[in-house]
Each structure stands twice: as structure tokens, then as C-alpha cells.
Amino acid sequence: MKTHLLAVILLVGFGPSFYDGYGSVYAWYTSSQTGCGKRQWPEWSIQSNILGGEPVQSNKKWPWIVYIHDTKRFCGASIINANWILTAAHCVENVKPTDKPFFAYAALTDLRYASIRREVSKIVIHPDNQSTRNADIALLKLKTALPMSDSIRPICYSDFYPDSSTECYSIGWGITSNGGDFVKVLHEVRISLWDDSRCKKYVGPMMKSTMMCTADARRNICSGDSGGPLMCFNRKQSQWTVIGIASFGSPCGKPYMVGVFTRVASYVDWITQTINYDP
Structure with a gap:
């Protein structure tokens, strides 16, 4: 199968102007993680679509x-x-x-x-x-x-790794359209996790075991979303867990976008x- 090498774009936001450069946790550690991953917000599937995402209206929704x-x-x-x-x-x-x-x-x-x-x-x-x-x-x-x-x-951090049916979201203040401006209001996007073998085919040799990736049609992380969490709802524990940290990805606005995250479980x-x- 043909290998698709990913043109890398860093996702950090640089000031107010558009940056077009190439630019999960062992046991639950109660010493620092007591009460983590809980929020005063209904835990139902939001089904929202940062590129292709929707604005977040309340600071209680993602309080971490x-x-x-x-x-x-x-x-x-x-x-x-x-x-x-x-x-x-x-x-x-x-x-x-x-x-x-x-x-x-x-x-x-x-x-x-x-x-x-x-x-x-x-x-x-x-x-x-x-x-x-x-x-x-x-x-x-x-x-x-x-x-x-x-x-x-x-938010919790753990070795929890979700299956394909688990709700996973990324959030940030990055751009929401190709060539667009950074947003003033936090945006959220529900995205799909890819397995490691599929990630490797698209990302190429820079893909490491300490990374993970997500991909969806025209919705994913983009410029300005760096450092933000990839978080999933652990239904067994009834708590949200950060499983990834936004790192880099394919140029925004491509028909199928790949976002690469640091795998938090590797650094617990x-x-x-x-x-x-x-x-």
C-alpha cells in the first residue's frame, strides 16, 4: 500500500495574525488526581463537529x-x-x-x-x-x-485508552477554516481515533509509539490548537481523561485531516x- 507522508504543520498560535508556517495514565493517582475529570455538565453525546467545530458557550463545560x-x-x-x-x-x-x-x-x-x-x-x-x-x-x-x-x-490522566465508540473531543482557540483567523471563543470538535498502523502510513517515519493520531473529514485540530487536550470520557470511571496533547498535523482544510498528539499514557x-x- 502506498505510504502517505504527512506535510507537517505546527499548531501553535502566533499572535493575532494567521501562522502559515510548518508550524493514557497508570492507576489513578489520588495524591494529585482526587476528583479529577468531573464536571457540572450533563454527560450526553454532544455530537458536535476546532476546524469544523462548534463554539463552547459555558466555562463549566470543559473546566480544565x-x-x-x-x-x-x-x-x-x-x-x-x-x-x-x-x-x-x-x-x-x-x-x-x-x-x-x-x-x-x-x-x-x-x-x-x-x-x-x-x-x-x-x-x-x-x-x-x-x-x-x-x-x-x-x-x-x-x-x-x-x-x-x-x-x-x-482532568484525569491515566493508561485508559478508548475504543472506537468512546466520545473523544479536542478543544482550542485555533482557526476554524483554511486561511481563517484565530477564534475568540473556545471551540470543540468530536474526532475519531486511528490505530497506530494507520497513523504510521499517513504520518510516515516521524510517527513514534509515544504519539497517536486522529482523523476526520474536514474537522480536526488546526493552527492555534497546540497544547490543548485530546480527551475521552471513561464510562467505567465516569470521568474525563486527557489521552493526548495537540502537537502537529496536516495542513488545514484538506479533505481528510490528520492530527498528531503526544500520547499522555507514555509519560504518566x-x-x-x-x-x-x-x-
Whole structure:
């Protein structure tokens, strides 16, 4: 079968203008994960279609989403506990919070309105992240703990891996059409998981076992969605779990779009050890 090599586009948002460059968890760790993945929102199938997605109207719907940015770029992130958030390593490469303030915004869906702002005090990038997209994962410690509420809650991380019938969503503030602008209101998209062999055929040799991919007709992650969660509802545990972190993908607007995510399950020990070492 012919191998389709994926033209890679990074998904980080760069300022207000369009960026056209090539640009799940061992046991449930109760020490940092108590009450994770729960929300004050009806757990039914939304069947919504970030490219091809729909706007999110309430900050209670996905209470673990965080918006992070400096003067040059922005990304999504996920709340792991009151002090730590999870994002993609390429979102924070060369960012030094000791030199220049770097902020995270929680309880947020619409960027035009006020939210809970916290300064980032420490950035920990996985040591295996070098010049490739491998280990595209980072943890950010907040200077001041987030106040937990209906609109600010942690998401679970585990070795849970869903089957094809499981509800899985990605969310972000990226563009929603090819050549379009970044959105001001958080968008969600329900997307389909692909098995590793199928991912490898489309992504090519850069596809690693620590990655996973999704694909659907004209709906997936796109520019500006980097760092945001790929999350699935674990019906057995009745909780939402982050299984992936938006990393890169095919150019937006193609008939069949492939999004590549860091596989969170590959880094459970590292996440737990990092946040437990410096709680």
C-alpha cells in the first residue's frame, strides 16, 4: 500500500495574525488526581463537529482548559491539579518565566472577557524533547494555586485508552477554516481515533509509539490548537481523561485531516514524579 507522508504543520498560535508556517495514565493517582475529570455538565453525546467545530458557550463545560500565551504565541493547556498544568513542549520552548512573565488563564471560554489569571513560575520540558516532535510534552507550575470551582477543575490522566465508540473531543482557540483567523471563543470538535498502523502510513517515519493520531473529514485540530487536550470520557470511571496533547498535523482544510498528539499514557510516570517532587 502506498505510504502517505504527512506535510507537517505546527499548531501553535502566533499572535493575532494567521501562522502559515510548518508550524493514557497508570492507576489513578489520588495524591494529585482526587476528583479529577468531573464536571457540572450533563454527560450526553454532544455530537458536535476546532476546524469544523462548534463554539463552547459555558466555562463549566470543559473546566480544565487553560489558555497560555506570551507576546509572540499562544497555546492551550490542561489543569492537572491546582498548581500544575500540562501542555506541548513546543509551546514553551525558549520561554523563561524568570526573564519575562508568562501567564495562564483559567475559567475561560471567550478571550474578550475576564478570567482567572496565574503567572507561571516554572516550566519543565520532558528531557527526551530535542529537535523532533518526540516527547512534545511540558508541565508548567503556577506561582499561585488555582481556586477549584465549577469552572476550574482538573482532568484525569491515566493508561485508559478508548475504543472506537468512546466520545473523544479536542478543544482550542485555533482557526476554524483554511486561511481563517484565530477564534475568540473556545471551540470543540468530536474526532475519531486511528490505530497506530494507520497513523504510521499517513504520518510516515516521524510517527513514534509515544504519539497517536486522529482523523476526520474536514474537522480536526488546526493552527492555534497546540497544547490543548485530546480527551475521552471513561464510562467505567465516569470521568474525563486527557489521552493526548495537540502537537502537529496536516495542513488545514484538506479533505481528510490528520492530527498528531503526544500520547499522555507514555509519560504518566514522568508527570507524576514531576508534580510530586515539587507539589
